[in-house]
Amino acid sequence: MFKITDVRCEYKVNPIGLGIPHPRISWKLESDQRGTRQLAYQIVVSADEPGDEVLWDSGKVMSDASIQIELDSMTCESGKRYYYRVRAWNEQEECTAWSDTAYWEMGLLSPQEWEGEWIQAPGVAGLETDQCPMLRRSFRIEGKVKSARIYATALGLYELKLNGRKVGDSYFNPGWTSYHERLQYQTYDVTNLLQTGENVIGTFLGTGWYKGHLAWEGLHSIYGDQLALLLQMHVELENGERLTIVSDGEWKAAGSPILMSEIYHGENYDARLEQAGWSEAGFNDRDGWHPVEILSHSKDILVAQESDPVRIVNELKPVELMKTPKGELVIDMGQNMVGWVRLEVEGDAGKEVMLEHAEVLDREGNFYIGNLRKAKQTIRYTLKGKGVEAYEPHFTFQGFRYVKLTGFDESKVRLEQFKGMVLHSDMERTGYFECSDPLINQLQHNIEWGLKGNFLDVPTDCPQRDERLGWTGDAQMFIRTAAYLHGTVDFFTKWLRDLAADQLYNGGVPFVIPNVLGKKGGEEFKDQHSSAAWGDAAVINPWTIYLVYGDKRLLAEQYDSMKAWVEYIRSQGENEFLWNTGFHFGDWLALDAKENSYVGATDRDYIATAFYAYSVSLVLKAAEVLNKVDDAEKYAELYRNVRKAFQDEFVTPSGRLAVGTQTAQVLALMFGLVEGPAKERTTRKLIELLEESDYHLTTGFVGTPYLNFVLSDNGYNDIAYKLLFQQDYPSWLYQVTKGATTIWEHWDGIKEDGTFWSDDMNSFNHYAYGAIGDWLYRVVAGIDLDETVPAYKRIVIKPQPGEGLHWADGRLESMYGMIRSAWHKLDDGKLRLDVTVPVNTTAEILLPAASDESQVTESGKPLNQAEGIEKVETVEQGIRVTIGSGSYTFEFAQVK
Ligand code: BGC
Secondary structure, X not given: OEEEEEEEEOOEOOOOOEOOOOOEEEEEEEEOOOOOOEEEEEEEEEOOXXXXXXXEEOOOEEXXXXXXXXXXXXXXXXXXXXXXXXXXXXOOOOEOOOOOOEEEEEOOOOHHHOOOOEEEOOHHHOOOOOXXXXXXXXEEEOOOEEEEEEEEEEEOEEEEEEOOEEOOOOEOEOOOOOOOOOEEEEEEXXXXXXXXXXXXXXXXXXXXXXXXXXXXXXXXXXXXXXXXXXXXXXXXXXXXXXXXEEOOOOOEEEEOOEEEEEOOOEEEEEHHHOOOOOOOOOOOOOOOOEEOEEEOOOXXXXXXXXXXXXXXXXXXXXXXXXXXXXXXXXXXXXXXXXXXXXXXXXXXXXXXXXXXXXOEEOOOXXXXXXXXXXXXXXXXXXXXXXXXXXXXXXXXOEXXXXXXXXXXXXXXXXXXXXXXXXEEEOOXXXXXXXXXXXXXXXXXXXXXXXXXXXXXXXXXXXXXXXXXOOEHHHHHHHHHHHHHHEOOHHHHHHHHHHHHHHOXXXXXXOOEOOOOXXXXXXXXXXXXXXXXXXXXHHHHHHHHHHHHHOXXXXXXXXXXXXXXXXXXXXXXXXXXXXXXXXOOOOOEOOOOOOOOOOEOOOOHHHHHHHHHHHHHHHHHHHHHXXXXXXXXXXHHHHHHHHHHHHHHHHEOOOOOEOOOOHHHHHHHXXXXXXOHHHHHHHHHHHHHHHHHOOOOOOOOOOOXXXXXXXXXHOOOHHHHHHHHHOOOOOOHHHHHHOOOOOOOOOOOOEOOOOOEOOOOOOOOOOOHHHHHHHHHHHHHHOEEEOOOOOOOOEEEEOOOOOXXXXXXXXXXXXXXXXXXXXXXXXXXXXXXXXXXXXXXOEEEEEEEOEOOHHHOEEOOEEHHHOOOEEEEEEEOOEEEEEEOOEEEEEEEEEOO
């Protein structure tokens, strides 16, 4: 058996609305033979599904490439659908059957194709200040519809309806981008929503990130203060006729029942203002509806949807209805989540119910919203009084586990009236990790939910307080963990394009992307940008995406931005190789900080120069990958100089680091800035520091993601495990033992005595410290990649079992297929390692601490009789086996 599965275009199964002129095709292969590799492939593109009208045929291409095949010699037309099939040959010249026919469809490729106008509710519509408008347009279709598409976007957020039904299943459209530079539009297939005769399209508009409140200091209307819609619908009838409906002066506007809807603050909804049938045929829009106004706004900024749409991904049932000591009526969702509550309620017209949202209860068990700062997270719903009313908010989301109920009849309220709708960018789940310890499994769960809560269209620091911004540092720290758990390539592609768009003329990188700080009179961060370890997201993130998905095109696209960042740094220091100036967040929230400071003790110039060296090393690698020979030479030299400057400044002649913190030792080791005796000394110093703190970390945002890696890499895997298993403060499991269901911002968000760290900055859903996930997957489970052959084409399986775990099991759905590495300690003292390697890849497996090749078995046979084994070598850390695709079970004794 040799077959082709999961053919995709631009990472997606049958995408529509693509804005990429030369899309890329990828597929996976399956075989019942071990060691199967692709020898050749053929892609055929046709204009029709049966494949009669062939537009492009690659012919048999002798190549083992099965991902990211760019159709660079095809020119794709706007709005057109293309069908394609793939087949492949293996090295035995066996050919797969043709894949199922798949398709992609282009969006509107040029701004000139937008025929409509930006439209907005007119002043005369009499909207209350915060009231969301609704817009509608009726039109007729005479004949049977063959196909129909809507292309739509908004200044603000929009929710579309066609003939009374929601268009699409996504929310928070058009998403958040650097709106002045780039604004996404969405494409919807609405063929099945249309009817012969009168049709009605309607929309609500909300303030969202465009006009709503963002950041602090009462900032709002950062991008603009007019909400507007731009829409184009293409209808093709069975009789060949075509119809285009656009946003234009024919539309009418009125006030909606949404009296206020704000990302941070929640929503006020008065169901009595609902106009039944307003987005359906037969509605009378003469009373209270006014012609829209045309707004002049650029269309040149329009880009097709790039990232995964935000959808309702889970639905949670609350676990408990409780009465707090203060007498508050509160429901517990059992999980700190992000999204909203779907509510069912019954009562008299005009009665108001209120839902307030909180992440935690206080020490006494009362409802606590101190850490939300100015974010209100409150839903007010006024009943229309007609039986059971179901309601969900529109343009707001809440970060919460507990919901305080006001206005409900205590004796009647039931848990079944409430459902937690979890929303985030709907990225495919790709990675799994499980092990024998329930607390570590809960930690893994918390990491996953930290991601779910903070990947709502942009990577945010937190989802609850008046912040929820795309902090670059946090995104940099967590990206590799995220790219294991979910398919994050589209999500970060969009965000990195915004990073490049918002990057300063001199290469500086704003603290948050999209950049809203220091804008419109936001004083706190005026003219501030470019902190070490934050701005480095410009380099680390595209490089990580390249490694994990082999996305060379994104790397090429971001290359100038990457370079601009290191050139910015070069221009900052007192000399060009040392970054010792400017503002930095430092080792944010480290525990060696001074009293009342957020900034850890590690010298800021030290961190800045260490990250400078690291970023230059990555730009150098990118230059090599992209074949930029001159740049590669230039950055190789810069790297040597920065590394030397770092050593001259921070490493004493006898090899001691001038900065004596845990984070300082970690960075020098992680970034390869010390060697020989200095490296040994640095390692020893780190161990000493850990001993002094009784094996507890003091690291903050900057040091923590790397701490366990440097321990495992430098012969102290046992200490890495010790840190992982600590349950008292400060440790990853401390919060788990305190009942956390997401990752906390602070090691002591809730202290031993049950009090809070503080009110002003205490998120219980902050993914940064969840970066330990990367170590769990790459070191504990042991699934890694060879950087020289990205996207796991050459897999490195190198598990490092340790004290406290009997087994660990990691799985990753890579671009080539499922990779698995699972180990078990057996009763006879041996280790069993189950490995799965996808077709068309190879893997280098390290059997840790195995010493005698003749004692190793694979599926019960001696190694030298097992199939698919390409090479066996004895190395310092064990036995290295190189294998081709297939599933393998190794068993071996470990030397102590
Ligand atoms: C955010 C952090 C961010 C930091 C900058 C905070 O307010 O929540 O996660 O990285 O500011 O140091």
